Amino acid sequence: MSPASPRLDDLPESMTWDELASLPAELATQIELHEGRVVIVRSGPPRHQRFYRRMANALEACARSDMRRASDSCWQVDVETNVFFADKSDFRTPDFLVYHCLNSGDQDIWSRDVVLVGEVLSPANTHAGIESKKAKYASAGIPWYWEADLDGDAISTIRAYALELSAELPDGVTPLRSRNYILVDEWSQDAAPGVEAHLPFPIKIPWAELAF
Numbered sequence: 205m206s207p208a209s210p211r212l213d214d215l216p217e218s219m220t221w222d223e224l225a226s227l228p229a230e231l232a233t234q235i236e237l238h239e240g241r242v243v244i245v246r247s248g249p250p251r252h253q254r255f256y257r258r259m260a261n262a263l264e265a266c267a268r269s270d271m272r273r274a275s276d277s278c279w280q281v282d283v284e285t286n287v288f289f290a291d292k293s294d295f296r297t298p299d300f301l302v303y304h305c306l307n308s309g310d311q312d313i314w315s316r317d318v319v320l321v322g323e324v325l326s327p328a329n330t331h332a333g334i335e336s337k338k339a340k341y342a343s344a345g346i347p348w349y350w351e352a353d354l355d356g357d358a359i360s361t362i363r364a365y366a367l368e369l370s371a372e373l374p375d376g377v378t379p380l381r382s383r384n385y386i387l388v389d390e391w392s393q394d395a396a397p398g399v400e401a402h403l404p405f406p407i408k409i410p411w412a413e414l415a416f
Contacts, residue, residue: 248326278305
C-alpha cells in the first residue's frame, strides 16, 4: 500500500525550498515560505482569479506598447509567480507582477528583477497579512505595489503605492522599517474613466477591459 499523501494539517512549521518542492504540486501551490516558516495561502473565489488575470492582461498590453516605443524596454507580466528574496526559503506569491525580462523563461524571479507587484483583496486576506506582504515587498526595494478591492462581482477601487525612501521624521523618532510604501494614486469606477499612470511605464486601462 502506498503511503498517504501529506495534508496541509500534517506540515511542519518550517521547511526548506527542497522540502517544499518535493510535495505534490496541488499542496505546494498553497504554501509560501516566510524566512523558512510555512504559511498557508488560501485561494480566493473564482472572481478573484478572474480579475487578476484581466489586470495582468491589461498591464501586459501596456507593457508591450512601451516596448514598441522604446527599444531598450523589456517587460514581463505574470500571475501567481513566486518572488524570491534573500534565498529560496523566503518568497511571496503576488497575484500579478511586472518584472524586467530575464534571459530564460525557466529562471527564478528575484525581488531585484521586479518593478511592480499587485494583490486583489479577497475575504481570505487579513489586514495583518496584507501589511506583512507590503512590508516585505518594500524592504526588498520593489518600486510599486498595487492592490484592488472588489465589491461583489465588480471592482470598487484600485490603489497604487510607491516606495518611499526619504521620509523626514521628528528628531528622536526612528522608523520601524527603513522602507515603506505611500499611496500615490487611487481609481474608482464612480470617479475615474479607468486606470491611468505613467510609471513604471505608461499605463492606460479603461474599466471595460477589467469588467467581469
